Amino acid sequence: MPKHPDDLALTPQTEGGFVWRSRLEPGRLTAFARIIQDEGGQLLALWGADDRHLGRNFTVHVAFLSSVGLIWTTSELDGDQPAYPDLAHIFPQADRMQRAAFDLLGIRAQDGVDGRAWLRHAAWVEDAFPLRKDFPARAACRSPRPETEPYPFIRVEGEGVHEIAVGPIHAATIEPGHFRFSVIGDRILRLEERLGYTHKGTEKRFEGLDLATGAKLAGRVSGDSHTAFAWAYCMAVETATACSVPDRAIWLRALFLEMERVANHLGDLGFLGNDVALTFGFVQFWRLKEDWMRLSARLFGHRYLFDMLLPGGVATDIDARGKADLDALCKRIAGEVQTLRHIYDEHTGLQDRFANTGIVAPDMAARLGLTGLAGRASSQAWDARVQFPCAPYDRLDVNMALQKSGDVLARAEVRFTEVFESLRLIRLLLEQLPAGALHAPCTQAAGVCEGLGWVEGWRGPVIVAVRIDADGRLDRVHPHDPSWQNWPLVEVGVLGNIVPDFPLINKSFNLSYSGPDL
Amino acid sequence: MATFLILQQILKTGSVSEPAPEADPALRTREQALHADILKVFGQAVAIRHVDAGSCNGCELEIHALNGPHYNIEGMGVKFVASPRHADLLLVTGPVTRNMEIALKRAFEAVPEPKWVVAMGDCGCTGGMFGENYATCGKVSSVIPVDVEVPGCPPTPVALLQGILAAVSGGRRDAEG
Numbered sequence: 049m050p051k052h053p054d055d056l057a058l059t060p061q062t063e064g065g066f067v068w069r070s071r072l073e074p075g076r077l078t079a080f081a082r083i084i085q086d087e088g089g090q091l092l093a094l095w096g097a098d099d100r101h102l103g104r105n106f107t108v109h110v111a112f113l114s115s116v117g118l119i120w121t122t123s124e125l126d127g128d129q130p131a132y133p134d135l136a137h138i139f140p141q142a143d144r145m146q147r148a149a150f151d152l153l154g155i156r157a158q159d160g161v162d163g164r165a166w167l168r169h170a171a172w173v174e175d176a177f178p179l180r181k182d183f184p185a186r187a188a189c190r191s192p193r194p195e196t197e198p199y200p201f202i203r204v205e206g207e208g209v210h211e212i213a214v215g216p217i218h219a220a221t222i223e224p225g226h227f228r229f230s231v232i233g234d235r236i237l238r239l240e241e242r243l244g245y246t247h248k249g250t251e252k253r254f255e256g257l258d259l260a261t262g263a264k265l266a267g268r269v270s271g272d273s274h275t276a277f278a279w280a281y282c283m284a285v286e287t288a289t290a291c292s293v294p295d296r297a298i299w300l301r302a303l304f305l306e307m308e309r310v311a312n313h314l315g316d317l318g319f320l321g322n323d324v325a326l327t328f329g330f331v332q333f334w335r336l337k338e339d340w341m342r343l344s345a346r347l348f349g350h351r352y353l354f355d356m357l358l359p360g361g362v363a364t365d366i367d368a369r370g371k372a373d374l375d376a377l378c379k380r381i382a383g384e385v386q387t388l389r390h391i392y393d394e395h396t397g398l399q400d401r402f403a404n405t406g407i408v409a410p411d412m413a414a415r416l417g418l419t420g421l422a423g424r425a426s427s428q429a430w431d432a433r434v435q436f437p438c439a440p441y442d443r444l445d446v447n448m449a450l451q452k453s454g455d456v457l458a459r460a461e462v463r464f465t466e467v468f469e470s471l472r473l474i475r476l477l478l479e480q481l482p483a484g485a486l487h488a489p490c491t492q493a494a495g496v497c498e499g500l501g502w503v504e505g506w507r508g509p510v511i512v513a514v515r516i517d518a519d520g521r522l523d524r525v526h527p528h529d530p531s532w533q534n535w536p537l538v539e540v541g542v543l544g545n546i547v548p549d550f551p552l553i554n555k556s557f558n559l560s561y562s563g564p565d566l
Numbered sequence: 567m568a569t570f571l572i573l574q575q576i577l578k579t580g581s582v583s584e585p586a587p588e589a590d591p592a593l594r595t596r597e598q599a600l601h602a603d604i605l606k607v608f609g610q611a612v613a614i615r616h617v618d619a620g621s622c623n624g625c626e627l628e629i630h631a632l633n634g635p636h637y638n639i640e641g642m643g644v645k646f647v648a649s650p651r652h653a654d655l656l657l658v659t660g661p662v663t664r665n666m667e668i669a670l671k672r673a674f675e676a677v678p679e680p681k682w683v684v685a686m687g688d689c690g691c692t693g694g695m696f697g698e699n700y701a702t703c704g705k706v707s708s709v710i711p712v713d714v715e716v717p718g719c720p721p722t723p724v725a726l727l728q729g730i731l732a733a734v735s736g737g738r739r740d741a742e743g
Contacts, residue, residue, distance in 0.1 A: 169664075169665045170664075171664035171665055171700065172664075178700050178701070183700070217673055219649070220648070221616045221626055221629045221630060221646060222618070223618050223626065224617075224618050224619075224620075224669065244665055245620075245663065245665045245666050246618070246620045246621065246663055246665070247663055248620050248660075248661055248696045249699040249700055249702060250696070252700070252701075253697070264695065265695050268719075269622065270622060271621070271623045271624025271625075271626075271720070272624070274624070315627075328575075328576070332575065332579065334630075334633075334634035335579070335634065335635050337631070337634070338636045341631065345722075351628075351631075351722065352624060352627060352720070390571060391568060391572055394567045394571060561623070562620075562621065562622045562623050
């Protein structure tokens, strides 16, 4: 056990792994969060659970990122008015997570600065909490509710200030959310986001599902991160049930995860070109992405590799011919992306729009917990594949992409670097793919069991925490998308920029709505 | 310099709008047939407004792909537009969340008559894995009238194009309801 700067007992979730579990009285949460912050760590996720049917009370769970890996703390709350100390004054990224935990469970962060509802717009009444076990899983959509409920946006006042309200439906084909800009002329003084429009009761839906169906639902938390969520979910289930996954299956999972990363980065690099009126960039990158999708469909039967993972392993394999075809496409795409990168580098109009636009400075990124690829564009050097590698990444020696300017250009550069790295990793995975079985049975554990999975998806760290009941069905699942903590940094990045640059800045982060809306 | 490199790359790439026959000949034939049908039915453009009413964003990936160079839909007069007031057809994805229900109804009302509605994906057609619960109303047709349902998780770009065609070739919707 590593020595941690507190007298706290950390239990490793698995032997040699990087996930640690700790039970912590709520009164000690604040002090513990400060220790994590002092050593340069972050808060990755915060969620709640109703444990009353297990003879306990409500609990609040936090996933901290620290020098030893991920520390998962569980604090049992007491009383009829369940509450825990506010963590947002230490880690501001906790704010929306705490508000969501109240909307869904009625557990409150004491002295939290923002008491506004987050996920609950007007879909259910204020004193009902859907994730409580006594709330019906199949509650009718047509139950009575108010038509709309006003949301008090923070107003900016002064001469010449006016507001621009955008959304929830946006002009382009993107997910729904509301952006409230306060501007003078074209310059943005403040942006406030209101999300939660795609809240579809995903966490409640998990309750009672069998383990295999849970993997399918996990993959649909945010479709563009299907493999990341499905893998984190499977990892959580396999940890909970002490299931040993065959090597070949684990290597194939990494293959799918890197293929997902390449697909999304290619698409984003095209859209970034499009947003600065370089249609050429869009057409070229989307040509490559379509080639990638078509080969994915031919080799594995699905363009986005949906439902390839199941608890205990994978559902599909690759043969020698498939390996050769994928290897050849990796080689070709690496060459073509090199050419396109050269063009992006040489294109003065594009460089002018990318550079110094939407800046999140490294100190701000650290203070607000910017994570994943956007974090790495602002000097936040975290990549679970590098520092805390699960198999097979412990055998692959992944290189981290890192930039410090924190602007659109930096986020594009990180994507370019990661495309090349993932293509290299895919070719390595194909070359060294071990022989063997594709899956092993996950046998039911005796009694209630829990586990947490942690995967570096293309957007950032994806976490799924799972509790399985004594009958082997899902009791509580919390999937965490890195967009939770990155959305507030979009509000920061746009400050002082002009409104017409907002689409470009927003696309450079490319955050999920469905992922955090749940 | 950049201009030279761009021209060089464009010349090198050529047109990809018709995929090479050896890549997937079945797909190619269907695409060509669809394009001919669209021209026959219309001889004009169809403007589509997409509304994500609660999707997981999987369907959005395929709408983006449909707008890529392989499919060349704008060349055939199919165009995605920014406002429902400019649209002939509303393309709706997702199980309809209660938080999006009002926005979807307003977008539908904003599309001028006559109009079509296409529900895209398993969630839009049936509610999918999410179904109906405290937060969602399930399939699109429980909120607004739907002309064509395109199943799939997500449906491929070709399936989506076929669905759009099925809607527009079936005649225009006369009135709401």
